[in-house]
Amino acid sequence: MSLRYLSAGETHGPQLTAIIEGLPSNMKLDFEALNFEVARRQKGYGRGRRMQIEKDTVSIVGGVRHGYTTGAPVALVVENNDWKHWQNIMNIEPIEGSDEEKRRVHRPRPGHADLNGGLKYNLKDLRNVLERSSARETAIRVAVGAIAKQFLEHFGIKIAGQVIRIGEIEAPPHNLSIDELITMTEQSSVRVVDAETEKKMEAYIDQIKADGDSIGGIVECIVEGVPIGLGSHVQYDRKLDGRIAAAVMSINAFKGVEIGIGFEAGTLPGSKVHDEILYNEEQGYHRGSNRLGGFEGGMTNGMPVVVRGVMKPIPTLYKPLQSIDIDTKEPFTAQVERSDACAVPAASVVMEHVVAWEIAKAFMEKFGGDSIQEIDRNVKGYLSQLENY
Numbered sequence: 001m002s003l004r005y006l007s008a009g010e011t012h013g014p015q016l017t018a019i020i021e022g023l024p025s026n027m028k029l030d031f032e033a034l035n036f037e038v039a040r041r042q043k044g045y046g047r048g049r050r051m052q053i054e055k056d057t058v059s060i061v062g063g064v065r066h067g068y069t070t071g072a073p074v075a076l077v078v079e080n081n082d083w084k085h086w087q088n089i090m091n092i093e094p095i096e097g098s099d100e101e102k103r104r105v106h107r108p109r110p111g112h113a114d115l116n117g118g119l120k121y122n123l124k125d126l127r128n129v130l131e132r133s134s135a136r137e138t139a140i141r142v143a144v145g146a147i148a149k150q151f152l153e154h155f156g157i158k159i160a161g162q163v164i165r166i167g168e169i170e171a172p173p174h175n176l177s178i179d180e181l182i183t184m185t186e187q188s189s190v191r192v193v194d195a196e197t198e199k200k201m202e203a204y205i206d207q208i209k210a211d212g213d214s215i216g217g218i219v220e221c222i223v224e225g226v227p228i229g230l231g232s233h234v235q236y237d238r239k240l241d242g243r244i245a246a247a248v249m250s251i252n253a254f255k256g257v258e259i260g261i262g263f264e265a266g267t268l269p270g271s272k273v274h275d276e277i278l279y280n281e282e283q284g285y286h287r288g289s290n291r292l293g294g295f296e297g298g299m300t301n302g303m304p305v306v307v308r309g310v311m312k313p314i315p316t317l318y319k320p321l322q323s324i325d326i327d328t329k330e331p332f333t334a335q336v337e338r339s340d341a342c343a344v345p346a347a348s349v350v351m352e353h354v355v356a357w358e359i360a361k362a363f364m365e366k367f368g369g370d371s372i373q374e375i376d377r378n379v380k381g382y383l384s385q386l387e388n389y
């Protein structure tokens with residue numbers, strides 16, 4: 001069975017909801033770990049007031065009994081605390097001149113979904129676009145991805161994320177193990193591993209915010225323990241690197257993805273790009289380097305999967321850009337909605353979870369079974385095939 005999910009819910013509505021189908025039965029869920037992941041997404045320097053209002057937790061309302069999956073669809077809910085402040089705006093048909101009417105969005109923000117969504121869906125209150133295009137939806141995507149992460153952990157697969165750059169400030173390279181990286185980024189307000197970079201990034205974000213501006217950056221995700229052969233070369237939509245790239249690009253405000261050295265591969269000769277093939281009894285087939293980020297032919301090659309994504313600056317600016325009022329067609333500055341100045345650290349957590357989902361999905365396609373025990377047997381058989389190859 002292939003894994004799939006759908007989400008629903010508005011940023012200022014009562015809740016976000018997701019239904020996951022295709023999870024095996026008998027998988028133990030760690031509820032504390034789920035809540036830990038959604039709470040991680042809320043942290044990060046540069047976020048707006050909304051993150052102080054929300055205390056995200058996940059409720060499981062289907063598909064789990066006594067802490068174990070049953071094989072039925074798993075339904076998840078993350079409530080919006082902010083709903084109580086928005087009920088009238090969300091529910092009451094606005095009367096002209098009322099407070100609710102004043103919150104109608106009619107001056108689209110460049111860089112956000114407002115204008116395209118309004119034109120496409122023929123909506124004159126752009127709030128109807130904003131509500132669903134908001135990255136609030138990534139709260140439920142992280143909840144879904146956190147289940148995928150737990151599934152992968154069962155098979156010894158670990159995922160870490162880190163911030164590589166915020167605007168002009170770049171984090172220096174390091175040689176930390178994945179466990180050290182997980183621990184150290186957790187202690188950082190901007191998800192980097194050294195205190196000096198953290199301080200510089202915080203000061204930089206403060207300056208951007210004081211200027212009424214916003215800033216983006218680059219984030220990286222590393223996955224270790226992935227077996228050789230997830231994904232396939234045989235059909236375009238089975239290439240796992242392509243699916244991961246699409247998943248990363250689907251995160252709000254992401255404008256580019258790299259696997260391994262990515263765009264740099266276009267600047268170097270082949271001898272400095274391809275990863276030489278080595279063999280010994282202990283490790284079997286392995287590579288002398290990992291410049292291609294764990295992929296050849298759309299399949300994993302057993303090296304860590306390394307993915308980078310670039311996030312553009314947040315579209316809502318407190319010093320707004322030029323826009324057009326859709327009521328009058330007159331030039332006007334864009335509407336100012338409460339907003340983050342920088343959400344790059346939060347986006348790095350989201351990225352870990354969308355990547356986890358894609359890898360779990362490919363894992364299920366390869367080893368699929370209805371119970372976790374059946375998948376265990378399938379994995380074991382395949383690993384012994386690799387050993388004897």
Ligand SMILES: Cc1cc2nc3c(=O)[nH]c(=O)nc-3n(C[C@H](O)[C@H](O)[C@H](O)COP(=O)(O)O)c2cc1C
Nearest residue numbers: 112113133134135252253315316339340343346347
């Ligand atoms: C974690 C996170 C938080 C975000 N916060 C805001 C925000 O406060 N204000 C805003 O205008 N955009 C924010 N964005 C970006 C918008 O959601 C995004 O630009 C918008 O949905 C348009 O989609 P696109 O940029 O992918 O084209 C955030 C994105 C992420 C990933």
Ligand SMILES: C=C(O[C@@H]1CC(C(=O)O)=C[C@@H](OP(=O)(O)O)[C@H]1O)C(=O)O
Nearest residue numbers: 048050133134135136139337338339340
């Ligand atoms: C709610 C979240 O992020 C929101 C994403 C977002 C946007 O336009 O994408 C706009 C802001 O919404 P609000 O105006 O309600 O503060 C962010 O706070 C979240 O990450 O949970």
